[in-house]
Amino acid sequence: MKTSFKNLITIFSITLSLFIFFSCSENKDRNSTSSNSIKIERKIDSVLSLLTLEEKVAMTHAQSKFSTKGVGRLGIPEIWMADGPHGVRAEISWDSWDYAGWTNDSITAFPALTCLAASFNPKLAGEYGFSLGEEARYRKKDVLLGPGVNTYRTPMNGRNFEYMGEDPFLASTLVVPYIKNVQKNGVAACVKHYALNNQEKWRDKVNVEVSDRALHEIYLPAFKASVQEAGVWAIMGAYNKFRGQYTTHHKILTTKILKKDWKYDGVVISDWSSAHTTKEAATYGLDLEMGTGTDGLGTTTANHYDQYFLANPFLEAIKKGELSEDLVDKKVRRILRLMYRTNMSKNRPLGNVNTKEHHQVARKVATEGIVLLKNEDNFFPIKDNKNITIAVIGENATRSMTAGGGSSELKPKFEISPLEGIKRRFKNATVIHSMGYETGPSMYDVIMPAKLNQDSLRIAAINTARKADIVLYVGGLNKSHLQDCEGDDRRSYKLPYKQEKFIKELKNVNPNLGMLLLTGNAVDMSFLPNVQGLIQTWYLGSMAGTAIADVVSGDVNPSGKLPFSFPKKLEDNAAHSFGDTSYPGVNFTQHYKEDILVGYRWHDTKNIEPQYAFGFGMSYTNFELSNITSDRKSYSENDKIIIKCDVSNIGDMKGAEVVQVYVGKENSDVKRAVKELKGFMKVYLDKGNKETVSITVDASKLAYYNEKISDWTIEKGDYNIYVGNASNDISKKLKIKIN
Template identity: 45%
Template structure:
């Protein structure tokens, strides 16, 4: 066994030990009989054990005290009732980790010296692991960090479906697929809430673009809404027992989401049985009576006098003049108090202590990042890098030194550790290998030009795409004088940002031209893209021997990436979305239904993401679920527990996964369903199961996938029920939506 293989084995063992420890944390909510079998995560519901105490508190409260609990009194907290021992309900942003402390009345940093936190990989990176266990690890760790900062509500996870590659928050969201989405969402929420912290699942719902997000009226047919855009929210409520939901900015079928009785009352509370609280996105409330009576519990907002909120003085006046009953006020206060008693915030007894910026949490961030890296291309085994054959490496690109914990418009993390790719290579390369660094291109903007959708980023900075000749010459010289070149390209969190969708898929800052010049002088060039959303990388991919895709990947992202490049970690990430050849191939753009104006209609219906590409026979550049490895796998011996099933039964699938290469590795076995002779519109393939399996070189492991027959249901808009169509289904097994190598049929009776 060579040194690299030995090191890989050691690291794998460390990861397995950590994984076992993490699984141990979940024993109260997870059961499994085999390491490769799926863990079932189940949350703890809102406690109903304190009703008499809550009734007593409400009876003692004045109207003004009650209404003070229904709106922001600081930027991230409602108002306390100190005389009754009711503290503020405190909140914090958290998709990348717990946000730094800000001032109580503005977005300015508070200037604390004890509000550092672990920077975790962005949502795209977490989803790319295709590993629900790591989602639980993420949620549990960030929940502990929120608890350590005395936060009651973590405004995370963000789980909106990725509808367009241009989405400004694609980096923060998980995936284009509703099934993968819910399988990542549920363990995350469970992990957070085990720390006496409420996860606030956002943004409910149909908030799939930043363009016109404050007012756009989203039109989605009912079947598409139920099958694509709501499953993860439904699972967060019914399986994970999410304690809070964030109402989105946009309208849905004419009503703003924070005053939408169909979404907030009919579906969320009556159908799904939600017992928690609905918190508005910041400044997403537009009315007093309608928003409150539709189901919004707490109005949060931007810095204006807090008494001017719709749920503040206006609500007091509405009660006093008889427009809103005090019983209605009591209903919302009761919901908030139930949550506070569940979180043990009223008296603080028995509440978890939490921990922040610990070595264990940095290790969690490393583990997630290490499994998220996607190997897109590797001709002639240029990867992993064999350091025994080289003496110098050219490291090119602003992204080699760019830090992404803070940046852009939206929540960042103030962290003590953020290892850049260059630092990761410096940490991991032997001293015998010299690094020749050149920035190559600058992250630069023309900030004096007005943003306009269609040619530049909407509401965002205008990028400078002309290369600096001196920087290019430095990069070319470094590449010529090095045995190997690694160019770090892609994007950053200043360019991919909340409140702004991108105008196109072009690589910014003139990167594509630079990469082509580097490939001409040094064919042994590895291209590493760091980004959260697809870009047009076809020309670069075609000409490059080795291409890697990685993410805004947290405090340990640079170390994890270096370990993948050097073979200390075998890449196992899979794309959580489809990489199109061109923008017009993507469904929202093929149907000319993005971004809309005052209204946007989702013309593609249920054919979102790979469903569109597969059904319309459009070849993607890289398909959903795709990711290569340094080893090779063969799937075989497909078996199913039986051939005929009733609606209440479960399809149990077993697949043998043989590692036929020279490296230990992990493969994601994916199960897709299709329905021949269907009576309704269906996608060609739909993901309905997956599992990640670790297999030693030369060995075979069994992959187990269980699919409840009810997962095959479609939403019947006539009966307003989920129905499983009878007849024959095809189960297809593979390692991406376009590489399904085995299939079998079953019959639903």
Template identity: 45%
Template sequence: MKRILLQIIAAAATLHAAAQTETPTYLNPGATVEERVQDALSRMTLHEKVQILHAQSKFSSAGVPRLGIRQLNMADGPHGVREEIEWNSWSPARWTNDSCVAFPSLTCLAATWNRDLATLYGDAVSEEFAYRGKDIMLGPGTTIARMPLNGRAFEYMGEDPFLAGELASGYIRAAQANGVACCLKHFALNNQEVGRMTVNVNVDERALREIYLPAFEKCVKKGGLWTIMGSYNKWLNAHCCHNDSLLNGILKREWGFDGAVVSDWGGTHDTWQAATGGLDLEMGTGTDGKTTDKSLGYNTYYLADAFEKLVREGKVPMSTLDDKAARVLRTIFRTAMNPKKAVGSMCSEAHYEACSRIGEEGVVLLRNKGSMLPIDADRYGRILVVGDNAVRNMSEGGGSSELKTRMDISPLEGLRAVYGDKVDFARGYYAGRALYAKADKLDPDSLAALRNEALEKARQADLIIFIGGMNKNGYEDCENSDRKSYDLSYGQNELIEALAAVQKNIVVVTYGGNAYATPWLDKVKALLHCWYLGSMSGQTLADVLSGKVNPSGKLPVTFAREQSDYPCFRYGAEGYPGVDGQVYYKEGIYVGYRWFDTKGVEPQFPFGFGLSYTTFKYGRPRLSADSMDAGGKITLTVDVTNTGSRKGKETVQLYIGDEEASVDRPDKELKGFEKVELEPGQTKTVRFDITAEMLSFWSDKTHGWTAEPGRFKAYVCASQTDVRGTAGFSLH
């Protein structure tokens, strides 16, 4: 018996050893990703290759069970991992263990102007995706803020492609280091939600290349992006989810992108275009991207049975199928079957700390008359907090980025934790529940009662903190709808005016992902814009208002005085939202601050602006040389000193202007930034390397980037309009 047992063990050991030597390359974690891809591809049937190119549920795509190749699991981001959704509907699965940390909005990250925080953000949020078993995070977004009404602007990183690209690429590198693919959104030109499924964007080649594509390109080349999401809209009258010029021409051939193009949910419209137009992974067909469900099977997708038939009939070459399958396999081996993928964690202390750090540096102090802030509790006996956003959970709503959180500290809770019983509250106005588009309003008498209560309490208060702005309801900051007006909604402008007439000590705090009108600005002492601060919102706000944290955020968008000051509105309906399904970007390269600066339109608050509780003095910029050739560089250095009494952080911004251009160019454009922390009296030297690439523009004649010899000027700035020093140099 013993001899038989030994023989069995020996035989098993022999079989195990043979299996080890015969392990397919695609299952060998020690092989390169490309070796695994090619080996798996050689073993798959035609049908199996097609099966991995489309959804098998709302948020997953199939693997190859016969070969042990795993499926891809996806979830919405980019501010946190979305609650679990049922297999084949938009309904919540009602899990009890899928609550997450809500991280600050990407506009808030952009307002930090801090590359280190972008890395921290990507690392922390991807750990939550990894823990939930997700392979692809649907985010971040780098769509440029062309106009201030875009309902999804809070998911993006502002109006400048350099700033957006620098921060997004760091976020992506950190997230993907944990084995979670980022799916960069929305490629490309998804600058409005009105007509998003059908509108065709007419934009000139130069504007496309200088404004709308550079952040995406940087994420591909510098961020090492693994997946990218096509947008709903059209360009060149072809949907961007299967747009040959955009996806095959620019993304894959020109930029060398080796990952997978994923459709937005409901963004695929035709089998032939999907087959030939660069789409690799089709998701959500049969929906409107948000609210309706697929009633037929997933084999009816455009990249399913109909595509397989084209390949079998020889109408689409096998090489096209193999390329798509290879890109999806590459994603699988980088994520779901990556032996180094992070285990991750959810709702950890470190993640809440990351949420706080990002939020603290993203808050922008826009006005502080008479050093009203920080608020010294000893100066005021009664503090009245007014506003719907003081008690609203701002992680709810917004569309696909809505989050189910374990904890959300409201602004009112945060302020009461610091100022205690001194704090009273009156809602003042009601914005309704977080609904997608349905109306949820109180009757006029109830609204009048809320307003009257706030005004009555204001008469007894020593200080008013108004907490309003936008929210994530439909027609506010929400997917599938744009704001209807540049003004704040729900009668907030009138309420602020009325409160200011009663009490001169009034601080306005706003949340939201967009710029807005401030007709009451001269009547309030201070204005603080917070974007969306995530789970730690209330504590972050209280820390800034009380002075525990010195604000250091800078605007990633321009705040205009009026809606009509933005260039897109100067061209009527053709400029926005479009006419007969066509929208025209007639402002060309003059988007955001490029328009305001070059055309002489004075903003309310310029791009890059943000105050501090301390002050900073800039020294004279110094150049390492006064000229360079096309292959060289010049180094600019500038000393920055904290001249105030508090420790603080300052973002030094480098803009460059071309003084001898043969084409029309903006007066100056952002080409560098560095954020430094300084103790009172401390001086640090900030350094920028200037290269010819930073001086180039897109030439319509050569269809490429050109840096012309001539004179240039470097502007060292505290904001786009606050020039602290200049230095001239030549390119020869």
């Protein structure tokens, strides 16, 4: 067919017009954002000129447990904050840690962030963040104190359940959509705890010594992504020290890296009581001091908020000329910028709470994050037949897991327990229950005693197991002190309350035994030979029981992948392999001797087989990865590496698989892990179907942090690309070259 010259000109004109239109649209959006920022900065200049020194200083510290002062005469509002990486905390009293006793502060409890990380689903992370942001906005909060992105270094950390696992790439990929979508509601996400707060034991005094390389490659990437990719509006400091200086006001971390190198324009908020001196708080980047709660010297005094380090002591130092007024101006500029983004924004939505949509998001995150770890003889899924009796045994089958845990404790409108969820779903089977053991209520910083007779509970549970066709033991940890709880770390890697012995006793009377493991941490799995099936269920919030029943019944095929390694014994974990010097430290100083070899990097490089590897998770169906290729064999450092792979569902039911791409450097000039996660994609397939997935890796992301030049370096030469569905289950290894 011939095309006339006139037609070619017409086609070219249309194409050019469309190109110009879309280019202009993009430029218009960028220009609009830039123009809006300029207008805000001019408004801030105007407001700053109207504020007295006393008013400016008053804006930089708390006036109550969770709020800061406004300036009434100028119409500048207060700032209100709430704890909440996985739900908006109930209202706290003005000047104590007691709950205020409101009747309208119940919310949706979303799954803890370990579960979100296990979903390997960035889109779902965005839905999670948006729903959570809506609830915070409805509760009239300006700052949501979350998410937490500290690195899973040791399974003993009592707060690991609040974080996103051991891999910096996974955490970075998920935290960005979470933050962006929280902030769409006019609520600031406050990413925490910056930085190196990787244990709760001695958290307020431990001094961390770690190499610059490990700092930049392992412990900072999720914070950096929060700033540079998500545009987070608030960051919370940490309690610990780094190289002898408290991290909340740190010359290197806060002043240089965060505010100078990353060009962060938001506020730095202290953790509650993590500020320590007026001079350092004023000089090294702290903008809002919260929670000091006394005069800063450990004694309670009248008008104690006025005695915060950034209160009267700051004011007096400026008046005496010991500190420059420019320091408070910089802080207030950031605070006002936060306000124009939140409570002084004209385009702020109203929010909502406890909607069906929020409950569905919570349920979906839960079902996608649940991990099937063992399934001998297809123990799971369990069919709902009339002629079977299912014994659900264990205190965790009925215990609230939104209560306790520290500052992330929640007051949900409802919380469906595992037992309740199973009873609702299994309407044909007979479901019976026995506790087996009892513990006291979850309280902060104290272990409450049990009230019931433990021997009687154990005997009753064993008798219940004898009556059943199937036993589901619901065990693990809980949110009590010295377990999965803020304030201190676990004391043992084993399951508490003699559960290992109890599981063996249950098996002796009924070998048809499966287990639901409720934890936010890895545990010793010496009990594993005694259970036919094992599901890691995390802490799932409001919809816990429903989501668990979805997976147990097979209504939903599990697709979660572990976001951290499960070592066979504690000494197999990198941090613990070096003894007390590395964890918890000696004389309140610890050295991260494993350096960059955290989690699976350690297991791979040292050839230490884990109990369960990072990225591992089974399915009720079977998948096959094939035709794995790279688009080229050779790349420059600015190229994109495109990996393609066919994923086939060769089993009997629909499901989802996570294709994982790891990269390792051959013959590196520096110490490297065998491989590191650099890309992943979750693909959903009906039985018998096949799909080709494409995963892009920026060649620039293969760089290591070069301590000699304090910058990133990409080594030339050969690299290995590993494609599989777990860090220890690689389907194919490819070779490429960076020129």
